[in-house]
Each structure stands twice: as structure tokens, then as C-alpha cells.
Amino acid sequence: xxxxxxxxxxxxxxxxxxxxxxxxxxxxxxxxxxxxxxxxxxxxxxxxxxxxxxxxxxxxxxxxxxxxxxxxxxxxxxxxxxxxxxxxxxxxxxxxxxxxxxxxxxxxxxxxxxxxxxxxxxxxxxxxxxxxxxxxxxxxxxxxxxxxxxxxxxxxxxxxxxxxxxxxxxxxxxxxxxxxxxxxxxxxxxxxxxxxxxxx
Amino acid sequence: xxxxxxxxxxxxxxxxxxxxxxxxxxxxxxxxxxxxxxxxxxxxxxxxxxxxxxxxxxxxxxxxxxxxxxxxxxxxxxxxxxxxxxxxxxxxxxxxxxxxxxxxxxxxxxxxxxxxxxxxxxxxxxxxxxxxxxxxxxxxxxxxxxxxxxxxxxxxxxxxxxxxxxxxxxxxxxxxxxxxxxxxxxxxxxxxxxxxxxxxxxxxxxxxxxxxxxxxxxxxxxxxxxxxxxxxxxxxxxxxxxxxxxxxxxxxxxxxxxxxxxxxxxxxxxxxxxxxxxxxxxxxxxxxxxxxxxxxxxxxxxxxxxxxxxxxxxxxxxxxxxxxxxxxxxxxxxxxxxxxxxxxxxxxxxxxxxxxxxxxxxxxxxxxxxxxxxxxxxxxxxxxxxxxxxxxxxxxxxxxxxxxxxxxxxxxxxxxxxxxxxxxxxxxxxxxxx
Numbered sequence: 177x178x179x180x181x182x183x184x185x186x187x188x189x190x191x192x193x194x195x196x197x198x199x200x201x202x203x204x205x206x207x208x209x210x211x212x213x214x215x216x217x218x219x220x221x222x223x224x225x226x227x228x229x230x231x232x233x234x235x236x237x238x239x240x241x242x243x244x245x246x247x248x249x250x251x252x253x254x255x256x257x258x259x260x261x262x263x264x265x266x267x268x269x270x271x272x273x274x275x276x277x278x279x280x281x282x283x284x285x286x287x288x289x290x291x292x293x294x295x296x297x298x299x300x301x302x303x304x305x306x307x308x309x310x311x312x313x314x315x316x317x318x319x320x321x322x323x324x325x326x327x328x329x330x331x332x333x334x335x336x337x338x339x340x341x342x343x344x345x346x347x348x349x350x351x352x353x354x355x356x357x358x359x360x361x362x363x364x365x366x367x368x369x370x371x372x373x374x375x376x
Numbered sequence: 377x378x379x380x381x382x383x384x385x386x387x388x389x390x391x392x393x394x395x396x397x398x399x400x401x402x403x404x405x406x407x408x409x410x411x412x413x414x415x416x417x418x419x420x421x422x423x424x425x426x427x428x429x430x431x432x433x434x435x436x437x438x439x440x441x442x443x444x445x446x447x448x449x450x451x452x453x454x455x456x457x458x459x460x461x462x463x464x465x466x467x468x469x470x471x472x473x474x475x476x477x478x479x480x481x482x483x484x485x486x487x488x489x490x491x492x493x494x495x496x497x498x499x500x501x502x503x504x505x506x507x508x509x510x511x512x513x514x515x516x517x518x519x520x521x522x523x524x525x526x527x528x529x530x531x532x533x534x535x536x537x538x539x540x541x542x543x544x545x546x547x548x549x550x551x552x553x554x555x556x557x558x559x560x561x562x563x564x565x566x567x568x569x570x571x572x573x574x575x576x577x578x579x580x581x582x583x584x585x586x587x588x589x590x591x592x593x594x595x596x597x598x599x600x601x602x603x604x605x606x607x608x609x610x611x612x613x614x615x616x617x618x619x620x621x622x623x624x625x626x627x628x629x630x631x632x633x634x635x636x637x638x639x640x641x642x643x644x645x646x647x648x649x650x651x652x653x654x655x656x657x658x659x660x661x662x663x664x665x666x667x668x669x670x671x672x673x674x675x676x677x678x679x680x681x682x683x684x685x686x687x688x689x690x691x692x693x694x695x696x697x698x699x700x701x702x703x704x705x706x707x708x709x710x711x712x713x714x715x716x717x718x719x720x721x722x723x724x725x726x727x728x729x730x731x732x733x734x735x736x737x738x739x740x741x742x743x744x745x746x747x748x749x750x751x752x753x754x755x756x757x758x759x760x761x762x763x764x765x766x767x768x769x770x771x772x773x774x775x776x777x778x779x780x781x782x783x784x785x786x787x788x789x790x791x792x793x794x795x796x797x798x799x800x801x802x803x804x805x806x807x808x809x810x
Contacts, residue, residue, distance in 0.1 A: 253559035
């Protein structure tokens with residue numbers, strides 16, 4: 177090391193010195209790259225394995241879910257909350273200035289529109305996008321919020337309440353109060369029929 | 377090497393020692409090792425921590441031979457240890473309570489260092505190695521608590537690993553990488569078992585460095601002044617081996633009482649419910665030794681940004697994480713925050729009181745951490761957090777300049793040789809009772 181530095185500092189035109197530097201640097205760099213290349217598989221082995229990655233999709237039938245009822249389904253090891261909201265809950269989610277919320281998002285931006293009602297006979301069961309589908313994992317530190325069972329604590333905004341660190345979510349699953357930084361995530365889902373969705 | 381045994385043995389010892397001077401080394405570092413003559417019982421906790429580490433490793437090795445690190449088998453294998461394995465119940469209770477006692481011992485050891493200024497020059501690296509050991513212990517204890525795969529195991533692990541999701545940009549990838557999946561599951565449990573097994577041996581290695589750094593300048597002492605000569609020191613053996621042995625006896629009595637009569641007192645009943653990924657317990661609390669840090673994590677429930685612009689620089693979640701890890705980093709930086717040349721709080725009238733406020737604040741934070749994050753508790757946690765940080769960032773630097781310390785004694789042995797014994801004994805009576 178000190179030899180190499182000396183050679184360079186002593187005389188820039190001296191080919192012996194700079195050649196040694198060059199060899200030293202390239203050999204060192206190759207060794208470093210090689211070490212990183214070997215380290216990568218070890219690091220990557222801790223990432224989710226292929227079986228975990230094989231994306232499970234699930235289908236959920238919404239027809240039996242009554243107004244005001246919530247169901248929980250499991251998707252990729254996580255709970256997904258599906259709530260059939262009543263009028264008051266939808267109005268509570270829409271009659272606010274959503275741009276002032278901690279994670280500003282309008283209620284309609286958090287829903288997937290079901291196909292137009294004329295297609296099937298089961299129209300009446302599903303008026304306009306009453307179903308809220310969110311991943312039931314608190315965006316703070318990953319607890320499952322309360323509010324799915326009748327009588328459980330729904331928090332100050334009638335949605336969900338995370339007991340771990342006191343985050344309150346509203347009837348659109350948006351964070352309103354507490355330490356969580358983001359709204360409850362909306363999973364990728366689509367309507368297969370007006371009463372049937374596929375998550376994933 | 378002391379050669380009062382028979383001559384064949386001492387011959388073999390000499391032959392080995394000439395080639396590998398391990399006996400000379402042991403003699404030097406554990407027998408003759410000159411130690412300040414005025415160490416109080418507060419100096420027992422270092423060697424005690426070492427012994428607890430050995431207890432944990434030995435009990436852990438035997439438990440690992442019966443444990444099944446899979447989500448399907450973990451909970452049942454722990455119950456099998458409790459019911460079917462010979463002495464399994466005792467080994468598990470030793471290991472489980474040993475973790476709590478390890479932290480009790482180490483926390484007292486740390487507070488002793490803060491009170492008597494053991495972190496000050498030339499012992500900064502010794503102190504930092506101690507903080508490294510604490511952090512390794514916290515990681516090991518956290519992963520160990522996951523292994524029984526009860527409700528608190530799963531949800532404690534979920535909360536703690538999610539801390540890393542607060543890191544901007546790469547946070548979510550790091551969490552997925554830690555989990556090896558999209559939720560805490562079998563891959564997570566497997567790797568936690570591996571690390572829980574590995575880290576104690578890393579701790580042993582750092583303990584060796586810690587002892588190496590300690591023996592460079594020797595122990596600090598209750599007066600906080602350097603030894604002036606041989607009259608200030610006594611050999612480690614038999615004076616401190618016997619004192620440590622006595623302390624160990626007292627410790628083992630209390631430890632055995634916990635293991636045999638209230639083994640679950642420091643645990644949480646929810647962890648006897650098998651893990652369920654769809655139900656979070658109503659009230660997640662970490663083990664008691666994490667509670668002060670947990671309170672600081674939860675204390676930051678507001679975004680930090682530029683006022684009146686709505687620009688958020690640090691989200692509440694990241695803020696909490698920074699504060700929690702920052703509390704440990706500040707501990708490591710204590711040698712540079714407290715520049716007062718006087719080590720012992722005995723001669724620092726203001727620091728002494730600030731120290732006790734800090735100690736009470738840590739207990740107060742622990743209490744806040746055990747309470748639900750509702751009502752007055754987040755505010756009280758924030759208050760406690762401010763006091764904690766204030767101690768390091770305001771009190772320590774300010775007192776370094778402002779405080780007028782009491783006069784220091786001329787040497788460690790002076791009060792002893794004068795026959796009074798008053799200085800070392802009387803001024804700190806409440807402290808001496810261990």
C-alpha cells in the first residue's frame with residue numbers, strides 16, 4: 177500500500193509505479209466484485225422462496241355478506257377485511273375534506289367499481305360500491321386492527337382501531353388518528369361478477 | 377504459575393506454558409490482577425453477568441436439543457419440554473427467567489457505570505463494547521421470545537420487525553427479507569432460531585474484548601480516582617473472587633426462588649396461547665426489559681416537519697424508531713457528552729441528583745410502556761422520553777461546564793490508612809447496600 181502510494185506521488189511518469197498501482201487496484205476491485213458476487217446468493221437466500229412467491233389468488237363470494245357485516249379472509253398469510261358498509265358509514269367516509277387527512281385519499285379512490293348492474297339479476301344486492309376491501313394489517317407496526325366483530329372497538333371514526341399503538345381508521349380504512357403513517361392498504365382485486373371478487 | 381501441586385503436574389504445566397503461556401495468562405488476569413481495594417458490591421454485577429451468560433448458554437444448548445423450530449411443531453415441542461422431557465420444566469424455567477435476570481444484572485451494571493463515571497477516559501471503548509453487548513442481548517432475547525410460538529411471540533415479532541418498514545424507500549423490502557415471506561411464518565421462525573443460537577457466542581466474543589479493554593486500565597472504583605500505587609490495589613484472588621462468590625450465592629438464592637416459586641411472574645400469559653395470524657392480542661406488550669424502549673417508540677405519535685407548510689420530514693413511525701435506537705446510541709456516546717473530569721457522582725452534587733432522576737425516569741418509562749397507548753399515556757411517555765434525552769443531551773454537557781465538584785481524596789487508600797474509613801464508607805451509605 178505505502179509503496180504504491182509512494183510510487184504514484186514520487187513520479188507520475190514512472191511506469192513501474194503506476195503499473196503496480198493499476199495491478200493493485202484492478203486485482204483489488206476484481207476481488208471485491210467476486211466477494212460481492214458470492215455474498216449475493218447468501219443474502220438473497222433469505223428473501224421469500226419461490227413457493228412463498230407463488231402468488232395465491234382467492235375468490236370471495238360477497239352475496240351472503242349483509243349490510244353492516246364484516247368478514248375476514250386470509251390472503252398471502254394476511255387478513256383481508258371486507259366490510260359491507262351501510263349508508264351512514266359511506267356518508268361518514270365521503271362527507272369530509274379528504275385532502276386534509278394524514279394520508280389524503282378519497283373514498284372512491286379506494287374502491288374498485290363493480291361491473292354495471294344491468295348484467296346480472298343480483299343487482300339489488302350490490303348498489304354502488306358498498307363493499308370496502310382492505311388488507312387488515314395496521315400500517316404502523318403490523319398488528320391486526322379491531323373492528324371486524326360486532327361489538328368490538330371500532331375506534332373514534334367507526335372503522336377500525338389498532339390496540340397496539342392506538343391508530344384509528346375510518347369507514348374507508350383511512351388513518352385518522354394515531355401513529356400509523358398510511359391508510360390500510362387496498363389489495364389488488366377485481367369483480368368477477370357483481371357479487372364475487374378475486375383478490376390477487 | 378503457582379506450583380504447590382505435585383511436581384509431575386507442575387512439570388506438565390510448565391511444558392505447556394512454555395509453548396502456550398495460557399497458565400501465565402490466567403494467573404495474571406484472574407489471580408494476581410491488581411484491583412482497587414475499595415470496590416463496593418455494585419462491582420459484583422459484571423462477573424455476575426458473565427455467569428448468567430454461561431447459565432443461559434448451557435440451559436439453551438440442552439433446550440435446543442428438544443426444540444422443534446417449525447410453526448407446526450414449535451409450540452407443542454415447548455409443551456413437551458415442560459411435560460415429558462426429564463427436568464425439562466426446570467431447564468425451560470431457568471432459561472426463561474435467566475433472560476429476565478440477565479437484564480436485571482446488566483441494567484444494574486450499566487447504572488453503576490453511569491453513577492461512578494466508569495465510561496469516562498480511558499474506558500470509552502470498554503463502555504462502547506458494553507453497549508454492543510447490550511444490543512446483542514436485546515436481539516438475542518427478542519428472537520428467543522419468538523421461539524415458543526405463542527401469541528406474544530408472533531405479535532411481538534410482527535411489531536418489532538415492522539420497525540424496519542419505517543426506513544424510507546427500502547423499508548418494505550427489508551421487512552420482506554427479514555421475514556423470508558409476506559408475513560411472519562415458518563422461514564422467519566427458522567432463521568430466528570438460528571440467530572438465537574448464534575448470537576450468544578458472538579456475545580461471548582465481545583465479552584472477551586470487553587474484559588480485555590477492562591484489564592488494560594483495571595476497574596474503576598467508587599471514588600472514581602486512579603490508583604496512585606500498589607497500596608491502592610489488592611490482588612483479585614482471593615479478595616474479589618470471594619466477594620464475587622458471595623454475591624453469586626445471594627443471586628442464586630433469588631434466581632432459584634423465581635425459577636421454583638414464581639416462574640411465570642415476568643412472562644405474559646398470552647404466550648401460552650398458540651400463535652394465530654388472524655387475531656392480534658388486545659394489548660401487545662414486550663418483555664419487561666424492553667418496556668422503557670417500547671415507551672419511547674410509542675411516544676412519537678406525530679409527524680416532524682416544517683411548521684405551517686405541511687411538509688413532513690420525518691413520519692411519526694420513523695420518528696419513533698429513530699428515538700428508540702437513538703436512546704441506545706446516546707448511551708454509547710456518554711463518554712463524549714459528559715466531559716466532567718470527575719468520574720464518581722459522589723463528588724458531583726448536581727449530577728448525583730440528575731442521575732437519580734434519570735434512573736427513576738427509566739422506571740417511569742417502563743411503566744408507561746406497559747400501559748395501553750391511549751389516554752394520558754402517550755403524553756406521559758413523551759415526557760419521559762424528553763427527560764431521557766435531556767439527561768444525555770442537556771444535563772451531561774451542561775454539568776461538564778457548570779458543576780463545581782467536591783474536592784477529591786488524595787488517593788484510594790488515604791481514608792483507609794488514616795484509620796477513619798469514613799470517606800469511602802460513610803458518604804455513600806445508601807449506595808453500599810446491594
